[in-house]
Amino acid sequence: MRMNYKAITASVVASAALLFAAAPQDATEGDAHKHAPPVGGAHKEKGHKNAGAVIGHPAPEFTLTGVDGKTYNLADYKGSTVVLEWFCSTCPVSGGGDGSYWGSGSASKTIAGVKAADPSAVYLSINSTKDGHQGKTSAEEGAASAAVITKAGQTVPMLVDADGKVGHAYGAKTTPHVFIVDGTGTVVYIGAPASDDGATNYIVNAVTALKAGKPVEPSTTKNKGCGIKYAKGQ
């Protein structure tokens, strides 16, 4: 109870950071993860069911197209730490509005911290919102998301996962929801970007630990935010 109280009282309104609490991430291990099947793009495995990424196991491979038209393949980043952040332009916790992770400047601080800790680290945003959500096509949602990032003064690629296969492969539930993959392709962190009060940046801490060859602790925190609006049937 004391722990909760600290978390709650330390977190005050009007900032999305206060909604990112430290708590365990539900993750169900499945054999499929151990083999890290490729999903998305040309490598999709038809009919494959996956409950989500698992700490200590290979990250699900993917190939996605960015709003910039480029192709992004996780395998291309082997040797580098990769931060994957699920994103939605209309979610007030993620990219929608001044109080969001992106609108409040929290994302920019995180990215600066990541680059300072490890200049070779890669930060990718992924949008798994279904086509037609709130009257927007996936392309329009992707463009709106990229615009949020640009407005924040960042150049983070925005990858479009309209069919939701990559999001499901990782078990992404919310925006934001963060997965960090180390240079060997292993999942080392799943959860929120930062603590409720913003005092602990889990992403920067993880990248810093990896750079120093140390274990990532905590490796899981409770993700909070808007539920990802996946396409039906996925």
Add this chain to the structure above:
Amino acid sequence: MIRSRSILRAVYGLWTLVLAAGPVAAMGDPAKPIAASIVGQLVGTNAGAHCVVIRFAIEPKWHLYWSNPGDSGAPPTVQLTLPTGWRAHAPLFPRPTIMGKAGDRTFGYENSLDLLVPVTPPAGVPAGEVARSIAIGAKIGWLACKESVCVLGNSELSAEVSTEPAPDAVLSTLRSYPTRLPPSISASVEGVSEHQSLVISAKVSAGSPAIQFIPDAVAGIEFLDGTGPMHATVLGDRVMIRLAFALHPQDAVDGPPRLRGLLLMGSKDSDLAYQIDLAPPVVPVGPR
């Protein structure tokens, strides 16, 4: 109403929460889905706590979240400002409604939510000398969602709150506030090391309500069966819920992690709910 009142008193032990007193500092834009207020009277619980009541009026179709929102969402946050010497403790959430479907399961509240924040008077002050009313400030934040739309909201409230129990009171909702497990229900940890399970067992008879468990979100505890709810299995005259969990002390943020969650009796919001809160045995844990 009388029946409701007696049930609330007898079962949940809440003394007071005066509707007549009403919100004393209603705030917010009417166009927003949530209106938060401080109720002008402390309430008591059967555990002896006195609580400030933060009342949320929720527009139809919108919802707020439990302390563990489930697959998505976020719980309301409360930061109280109290007179010198008074202390606030962790909020008490009432039994949540189970919403959504598997894979997008959430726990929360529709229509209204009374969040109880236990407060304690300054140490050393005799009960008879506690101030009859105190000035309370509250910074409150929330994430409210409706279908595919979510909004962040916040309010800064202030109120003069009576510390004296009122003779007649009812809660704004008939929701159950979780209480301690009765002797007829046991909760324990079985297994060792990486193969531990929380085992909840209860004796039942014909007509006993269905039992479900929903885990709270605690850093360092990973329930391996997902978000929940987990249903009980009938074994003769007993029902049992066995929940595999993994302990990750390195993920804990403030002391050893505890196994926490709610045991939900029946399916209605007003049905009983029991708090599970156990300290798992400390065992060496290897890398995942």
